[in-house]
Amino acid sequence: MMMSHGSVLTQKARYRSHCTGTSHQASLQQLRPAVSDYPVPHAGPDQSRLEAAVFERLGGTIDYCAHPAGVAHVRPATDHLAVAVDPKLGPNHRLSEHCLEALLPTQYTGADEQVEGPGGIVGVRLRGIDAAGLHLGLAETDAHVTLTGPTPKQWRSILADHRARCRNEHLDPLWDTPKLTEVERGYLAKDPTWWEERAGAAWVASGLLRRIALFHTVTKPFCVRYWQHGLGWKFELRYEHGVPVDHDAVIDHLTHPKWGMALAVNRDSCACKSCDCDGGAERSCWFTLDPEGNRGQVVIHFRQTRVGCDGSDVYERLVAAGAEPAWLERALPAHHRRSTNRPLPEPVGHRSLS
Numbered sequence: 001m002m003m004s005h006g007s008v009l010t011q012k013a014r015y016r017s018h019c020t021g022t023s024h025q026a027s028l029q030q031l032r033p034a035v036s037d038y039p040v041p042h043a044g045p046d047q048s049r050l051e052a053a054v055f056e057r058l059g060g061t062i063d064y065c066a067h068p069a070g071v072a073h074v075r076p077a078t079d080h081l082a083v084a085v086d087p088k089l090g091p092n093h094r095l096s097e098h099c100l101e102a103l104l105p106t107q108y109t110g111a112d113e114q115v116e117g118p119g120g121i122v123g124v125r126l127r128g129i130d131a132a133g134l135h136l137g138l139a140e141t142d143a144h145v146t147l148t149g150p151t152p153k154q155w156r157s158i159l160a161d162h163r164a165r166c167r168n169e170h171l172d173p174l175w176d177t178p179k180l181t182e183v184e185r186g187y188l189a190k191d192p193t194w195w196e197e198r199a200g201a202a203w204v205a206s207g208l209l210r211r212i213a214l215f216h217t218v219t220k221p222f223c224v225r226y227w228q229h230g231l232g233w234k235f236e237l238r239y240e241h242g243v244p245v246d247h248d249a250v251i252d253h254l255t256h257p258k259w260g261m262a263l264a265v266n267r268d269s270c271a272c273k274s275c276d277c278d279g280g281a282e283r284s285c286w287f288t289l290d291p292e293g294n295r296g297q298v299v300i301h302f303r304q305t306r307v308g309c310d311g312s313d314v315y316e317r318l319v320a321a322g323a324e325p326a327w328l329e330r331a332l333p334a335h336h337r338r339s340t341n342r343p344l345p346e347p348v349g350h351r352s353l354s
Helices: 003-021 024-031 047-057 095-103 152-168 182-189 191-201 202-209 249-253 313-318 325-331 333-340
Strands: 071-077 080-085 106-108 124-130 133-138 144-149 171-173 223-229 231-238 263-269 283-291 298-306
Touching: 003 024, 003 071, 003 249, 003 313, 047 080, 047 095, 047 133, 047 144, 047 191, 047 202, 071 325, 095 133, 124 152, 133 152, 152 171, 191 202, 202 231, 202 263, 249 283, 249 298, 313 325, 313 333, 325 333
Parallel strands: 080 144, 231 298
Antiparallel strands: 071 080, 106 171, 124 133, 133 144, 223 231, 263 283, 283 298
């Protein structure tokens, strides 16, 4: 029996909400005027390249943030992506500041001859700051990513601090010119085949960034790490012992037959058990997601800690980074119970796509 339009719209909104971290109601409102059949629309080639750069250098996995990967929510459109970054990177640093340092390209003009090529990401450009956030572009394209979170005043202060640091470290900003600079063109010309291959695989990072909220909506790892591996990506998701890993929910969303990414799943190994019959040892599940006729393999390692593993330092760093108590209660229930003297919550299964 065919579903009603309302039922299809509700399913799309649920999928979009899980992937983006926006509320179900907001997802409904964003989808109603949309022409596309995709609740998480695909980005074009140039837009994918910019989003891949943001995904690569975001930095929310090099320390603990309020949300896994340091992203509270995203709002994807075909020609634009808004990314809400968490305020803090670990207990002492600003994630927004790290983003600018890692993304905006610079040229070193000092005496150290060991420095090769420009810093940051070649071609990334600062388009402006307004009430919507800090706008990034890609030289000689219409690609557009907005980083949100800080106020315009805070963004301007962060940018001023970054410019001052560049002056002190003999770094000339390249992010203000509309076209590629000569130093950037020269750097790209050294290995054009590699850059073409990376551009061809950018759709993977773009699709992952547009679904980054899955790591705190349909599953609850206390730690998410990812890194580039060739033209693809490797992930490690860590869970407290006893917390449902819910890897099927993550994989089902990423590879959804209608709205997911063009990836074919291979379950390499799974050590999930419903008991502690192995003494509560650490458990690992591995999934490989292979691109269908394209580049960019994704490998995900779901890792559950052994029983009794001390995560007190992790818990304290998450608290210091601004993680909400409700999240900590789900991701680190044993440590949250000890910290607040509250009972453990009842186990909750993964959310359905239907």
